[in-house]
Amino acid sequence: MAKLKTVSEFVAKYLKHVENSKGNSTLKTYTKNLKPFLERFGAREFADLEPFEIEEYFDDVKFKADGSEKAPDTIRLLMTAFENLQKWAIENKQLRERIIAPMKKPKGRKRERLPDEKERDLILQAASPAFRLIYKALRQSGCRPNELARAAIEDLADVDGQRMIVLTEHKTAAKTGAARKIPVGEKLGFLIAASIGERTAGPLFLSPRGKAWTAESLSKTFRRLRDRQQLAKDLVLYLTRHEHATQVYANTKDIHATARALGHASIQTTQRYVKDNLQELTTNQDCVE
Structure with a gap:
């Protein structure tokens, strides 16, 4: 070099x-x-x-x-x-030494709670039909916003008899060396069908202007809807992924299955996504003799 x-x-x-x-x-x-x-x-x-x-x-x-x-x-x-x-x-021997020592980074925001049903309904009420479709799909699939934003009709594939969204480029591709495979169940399939209509190519989900979404445009739209409905600032679009993780884990009681659903390379990451069900914790405590 x-x-x-x-x-x-x-x-x-x-x-x-x-x-x-x-x-x-x-x-x-x-x-x-x-x-x-x-x-x-x-x-x-x-x-x-x-x-x-x-x-x-x-x-x-x-x-x-x-x-x-x-x-x-x-x-x-x-x-x-x-x-x-x-x-x-x-x-790569382009610098002999650090210009500056590692800096102390601010701690990331902790997402300690999930939206409740009323908050979700208010977002959906204020949203355009196009945003409602992809918002519901994000909750249903557990996808990262940027994954679903760039997923295309061409990425739909049949894998061992199961319809999938197959993404070769994704966040953990370098770690796993594998494509991100997102199952398309009945509910997600309905949302995809409603979005693509008669189209045979292009993004699975389109913005109200008929363009591809980006993670940034999705987040901005969510914030605008949240603020319009005067909801708490700690509600962010990425919580759809936390909602999915919490529900999958509640249904399976399997952290490895939940990690696979989210496309995580490590269950340590997944554990940060799963929120405690306080009623379940109380019930579990009462089971102790």
Whole structure:
């Protein structure tokens, strides 16, 4: 590899590495999270950056244009993108040493509760028909929003007699080396059929404008509906995945089956998704003689 100098050169080469090793979905995430770093330091030589400059950058980038602070999860992603870029540069002998030591990241938001029936109904009442379909499908399938947003009719396949959505690019592809296979049961199949109609190609679910959804557009739509209905700010679209995990586990009592349903490579991750049923905990306690 030719010797890299500027931040622009480092970022371009690193993003090419991400694309080749992790796929387009991860590439989009890293491109987005390295964009502000690139805008600030693009013409500078990477090796000449000083620790205080990186600290000042993260002090600034954690705020939105209106002065409000970004979510902890967003800040963590920005910091992780920079640290992985720095790590890659050292491993490939483009940097002799770290510019800055590992930084303390803000803790991610804990999602301790699930939406109740009234909250879900209010979201559905305010939603467009297009959003209602994909929102219900997210709850039914347990998919990550970005998975269902980019799932296409062409991804529908018959696997051992079971209809599936088969995604070759997904979050854990690098860890598992396998495609993400999402079963299409009767309820999910009905939602997909209602969405695609007579179409034979293209996204499974379309936005009200007839375009493909993105994870970002889905989340923005959910937040807009949530705020319009004056619901709590801790309700986020990704809780559909937690709802699915909790219901699958309640039905199967099998954490491994729940991990497979979510496409997790580790049950330790799955355990963070399953919420306790307080009534069940009380009943279990009362069973002790």
